[in-house]
Amino acid sequence: MSDEVFAAVVANTAVRAETDDAALIQALLRTESALTRAQAKAGLVSGAAAVAVERACAMEIDLDALVRDTSRGGNPVIPLVEQIRSRVGDNVADDVHRGATSQDILDTAIMLMTQRSLDVVLGDVERVIEALGNIEVGDFQMTARTLMQKALPISFDDKIAVWQSAADDIRQRLENVRDNLPIQLGGPVGNGSSLGGSYKEIRGSFAAQLGLVDARCWHTVRLPIADLAAALAATCGVVAKISGDIILLAQTEVGEVSESGEDSLPGGQRGGSSSMAHKSNPIAAISARASARRAPFLAAHLFAQMEQEHERAAGAWHAEWSVLVDLLRATGSAGNWLAESLERLVIDTDAMEKNL
Amino acid sequence: MSDEVFAAVVANTAVRAETDDAALIQALLRTESALTRAQAKAGLVSGAAAVAVERACAMEIDLDALVRDTSRGGNPVIPLVEQIRSRVGDNVADDVHRGATSQDILDTAIMLMTQRSLDVVLGDVERVIEALGNIEVGDFQMTARTLMQKALPISFDDKIAVWQSAADDIRQRLENVRDNLPIQLGGPVGNGSSLGGSYKEIRGSFAAQLGLVDARCWHTVRLPIADLAAALAATCGVVAKISGDIILLAQTEVGEVSESGEDSLPGGQRGGSSSMAHKSNPIAAISARASARRAPFLAAHLFAQMEQEHERAAGAWHAEWSVLVDLLRATGSAGNWLAESLERLVIDTDAMEKNL
Amino acid sequence: MSDEVFAAVVANTAVRAETDDAALIQALLRTESALTRAQAKAGLVSGAAAVAVERACAMEIDLDALVRDTSRGGNPVIPLVEQIRSRVGDNVADDVHRGATSQDILDTAIMLMTQRSLDVVLGDVERVIEALGNIEVGDFQMTARTLMQKALPISFDDKIAVWQSAADDIRQRLENVRDNLPIQLGGPVGNGSSLGGSYKEIRGSFAAQLGLVDARCWHTVRLPIADLAAALAATCGVVAKISGDIILLAQTEVGEVSESGEDSLPGGQRGGSSSMAHKSNPIAAISARASARRAPFLAAHLFAQMEQEHERAAGAWHAEWSVLVDLLRATGSAGNWLAESLERLVIDTDAMEKNL
């Protein structure tokens, strides 16, 4: 079963590979392994056990079985732990997932996938900033437009500077979120008691291994998800603003910018039409906008799921998983397309002058 | 690239197979073929051309090439038409996609996928209704609860009757939408002029072949999408209500219902915990609720994309595709899980009496 | 405390007067009175009691006390019933609100306010249809635009016909919803038992008096709200589409339409700027769009609140009230502004020809 066709337009990003089943399973395995290692460091399990778990986590997982069993317990960690346990000797089995709950492992793994996804997104924001820096603004004048009516002249540099400052601000928000992605570790009821007297030590070591931030258990206080949703939605808002401006400037009657159709990628001409050969659509900006448009609704979904019951939610947690992935992908796609649009942007300063 | 793991919980439905790449391509090919056939009936192209197109549409499509080229023009129809044309003789190539625009083909294909998806959803609503009918309500009394406080006694039959009437009402809304799914056919600028004097005849024949309803072109008037979004969101709202009640009734302190863990499906016990062996979670109801929770946000996305520019939108149309698919899947998953929950529901009338 | 300033732009509609405190209280009183009258017809209370309640419901309500006490019980019906009871003799007091629950009265009253609000909205949709009919389309040609690029010529009539059909379709959806607005009457736990053996008779008579449709109790099955949300969001979607087109056509560089600034309303010139005297903004279309933009989010809120617990929800019901009012107002404002924009629309066929 594949969903590549629509993704080619609205999820056109390397974030997909950082968030698919293979990436999820790797992140889950890395998390289980780090947990046992942290407990070994704290002297709760033997070093040999940690090595055994690490090896088991390096083996191939039976994906079909995992998928089939995931729905039975309502999350993928239960069958994954079974598969890991079946690969270590009986004497080590109890050291797998010791003291943890499914949510510890899955939330942490999602943070790991998020971390890599944010690196992709930040890479695209860098491309945007660089492409903006490469635009020759000269000392051209253009018309400003307020409420879609010609207002007064501005410099082309004014226009680009607004886009640049928006991209800079977004980079800062995304870096801030990326640098604060927390582990999740609370045990079955969130208070860490199942992890014993070394709970805080284990947490610190677990976080350090994974490159995440140590944090109190947030099983049902979903502020890290909210912060992430906010930064991604803000990013998409900025992409929508800039790509929207490009689309408006590229209107035939305005004609101040276009996306170059000649490019070095295979397949030749971009932005064609199935019925009108003369057309050249700014398809990168259009795809950027289409991708970005998902964010407000996906973010709202995540904010709404903050109402999580007691010590583990009955549905609101499960409702987060795919949506966070979709939001990462939408943002990745938005950023990637905007970078491409700007990299291929052709400026028509004659049109700017004519429209003044 | 696969996304099966999270889907096992929140997109656990046969709708996935009706909306994946294979289904999309089949629907697109069926649509192109029906279009040429309709034009042959109207005498605009030869019968031989229609046969040639039909045969070409029965051949295997190169999915990798299609995905790669989809992003170049911003939709999958442009490269698909190229693949079809390359398979018919040069003299027939012009009869492929004649007079149509990409949006005609893609919107129609999406309606075909929707039709099959709604059949799946309606099948699950039938299962819900049947499972409710199979619950032995006897003349048991239970407590009504208002604002989560015990109120006055009602009969168990009262409770079930409310759920039943909700399911009945949903069935009617879904059937109504399914029976009114329209074709899309307007040509490049939506007025049908590219289809010539037989435009209305072609439309009628095109619709009849596909089992869809003839309709004026709705390229940028997205009421069919809005109607669909509304019916699916309403369905999910009802699923969320019933599954929410089940979750509340299954609370340990209430204990009036549970989901049977013994079932005929492979894999044995359901609803287990990775850390607490004594627990039995109503995981089908929880997954139903988690699936249903997506609907308000996906429907809102679709309503917001109704603001489509001129004769074809620059982004808002593209932003619909995946979201409609996600909404169909979320609804399918919600209905499927609720049916399973109700089919496995165990009633504890002693607890009902004790709670009175 | 007043909120008139922002409302002048984004809630500029007679719906406000149909949904404010005075309208709410009138609707609540009308509902209580109709209930007692229906019970009198069924012989459950005396005709004299019905008259006494009717008279009490015609008296002035102490709004300050009502507001103060509303928050104490979490809804306005509890203190309203107290005020009514204090005005009828002790022997009639028990006949006020007999067998009813707060939600019966408030939901029914909201349906009454909705009915009047929909009449306002439908009146504006009529204005839109009429204004579209008054536009002289001649046999002018204009350019169609797809993905914001010039495509092929269409007739001006094609453009207007698309807007007209959208408005027609919306009228039908709104009428359908208006003609099916239900009463709410179920008693404290929703099964009507508190209303005795004449429950169905009372319901029919209650509905007939109020001009609403008889219906099963829908305390926690919120399909009538969902249907309403869907019709209003679809209406706003159509308004956003048409007003968006107007805004795009009115761009200085396109110039095919403008909103006449000379009008018969007091205050002279519209669409001016605080800083640029030469500008003429299509402020009616802009305000229509701004108003319409609220709908997807308000509708989503209502869909999300369908998850209502047991026999009366602990919060989801309360969360509907203001939002439904806001959605009615947003739709009213959107329709009113679009009608004004179209009534004042000036067509520049020279620009159309030039842009071809």
Added chain:
Amino acid sequence: MSDEVFAAVVANTAVRAETDDAALIQALLRTESALTRAQAKAGLVSGAAAVAVERACAMEIDLDALVRDTSRGGNPVIPLVEQIRSRVGDNVADDVHRGATSQDILDTAIMLMTQRSLDVVLGDVERVIEALGNIEVGDFQMTARTLMQKALPISFDDKIAVWQSAADDIRQRLENVRDNLPIQLGGPVGNGSSLGGSYKEIRGSFAAQLGLVDARCWHTVRLPIADLAAALAATCGVVAKISGDIILLAQTEVGEVSESGEDSLPGGQRGGSSSMAHKSNPIAAISARASARRAPFLAAHLFAQMEQEHERAAGAWHAEWSVLVDLLRATGSAGNWLAESLERLVIDTDAMEKNL
């Protein structure tokens, strides 16, 4: 026209008085006055002019005229400036609103209203933190509940600590946003050129007078609104989590907490029912939840409006105003109700023990 009744439940907060028409007009006047003063400091207008504007801004505004004229130009600043100008001598009229655009004044005024509103919200968060600190947790044990099933024992202190840390985290986010609220000052086309060579100096002085942060013009880069939306939605998410837990713990069958009905406020018993005298509903927690439920949708609306065209948006800006006000009020109401619920919370440790 008043909307007090529903507000008594879902907008029950002092934020209303900080965001109504009177507050808006005061904030607008304060902004205009500060602008002239800043220009006087920079030597662009005379000190006498600044005094004259300040005096004019202290006079009574004709609200009816302002409301009537607001819709004509699509914002309240145009008529407000006219009223101010009519009060200063002709020689000063040009110094009113000099170099500014409506959006400068309105955005800045909204930030001023937001600042006061956030102070109210932060005050309620303090009350929440204090109330949580006042709860006697002793060394009581209670059952943890995961997926709404009894899990393992936790201490009551564990439960309260989770709520406390959530409230602490929210306070930090709100303070951060409050301390970074920016001025808006860019002139008609956003580049400050209308404010002359002293643009940056004027901006600094304008910000200092108003207690806001100096910032680049953000006319169509709405990150300050996005940051605000995020912090408010996160706050509401935390309120929904805690109030949801209270509602669940207050269920009759659980009975571990209740809201005291005896309180010092006028009107006696809270949480009563219009039909069932024995009931005691946790109406403060219910109202907190109902208020908080608005936030995801209002925040999403604001995120979606980030797509603002060119140098001033044609609708998306206008669509922000009321929604930001609603979001501030919803958050205020949520915080206020949660504080009240916690201040009145009665703990039943016997029930906790029984449920273990």
